[in-house]
Amino acid sequence: MKAGKDKVVSLHYTLSVDGEKVESSHDHGEPLWVLLGHGQLIPGLEKALEGREAGESLQARIAPADGYGERQEGLTQRVPKKYFQQAAKLKPGMTAVLALKQGGHRAVVVQKVGMTTVDVDLNHPMAGKTLNFDVTVNEVREASEEELQHGHAHPPGDAAH
Ligand SMILES: [Zn+2]
CATH class of the missing domain: 2.40.10.330 (Thrombin, subunit H)
Known part of the structure; x- marks a missing residue:
């Protein structure tokens, strides 16, 4: 199954900025679960995941406009x-x-x-930065009705709401 709008994807990622690692899902052990097409991810990462399948790895270099926006003065x-x-x-x-x-x-x-x-x-800490993502797609599946209503993915075992 290919990733895209209304699909749920689990992925591992490492984010680097200016050659420095900022964060990685590997630090927590658990992959990140996201519902695509509902604003859970920055636009550049949504685009990079479009059409990808389980097992694929990709690198995405994302300009500020497709990331956390340009820095604004006076904030x-x-x-x-x-x-x-x-x-x-x-x-x-x-x-x-x-x-x-x-x-x-x-x-x-x-x-x-x-x-x-x-x-x-008030600028986002990553505003104005070019983001470098290393991503591995673990799983792609259809979203449930409930996930579509909530606008986010429900990781396995997360029945907290
Ligand atoms: Zn929910």
Whole structure:
């Protein structure tokens, strides 16, 4: 079966930026499960997986426009510490997770830590970067009705919701 919209794919990946490894699914042992065509992956990786089959390996070099976007200037914001998980551990240069008022979370880069507030850069940490992915496709299958309704893949044994 070929990967594409409304198919569920399990894959292992290693992401490198500027010649440095950033993250790898091999670090967790478990492959990543994704439902294609529902915004679970950055556009460049969706394109790279199109038409691939189980057992295939591929390398994808993804420009910022197909990744996390270009960096935008003027996205620095001063945020009360209460919006951060583990605010006490924040240091400049770190990536932190910010809880959004409208719900959900966002990864931001810490610029300055004050007494009660933190200055952060709201650009995604990978904005403006060319992403190099090494991907191995483990499995391609049809999505279930439930997965299509939820808009994400359900890994085996994950019945948490
Ligand atoms: Zn679900």
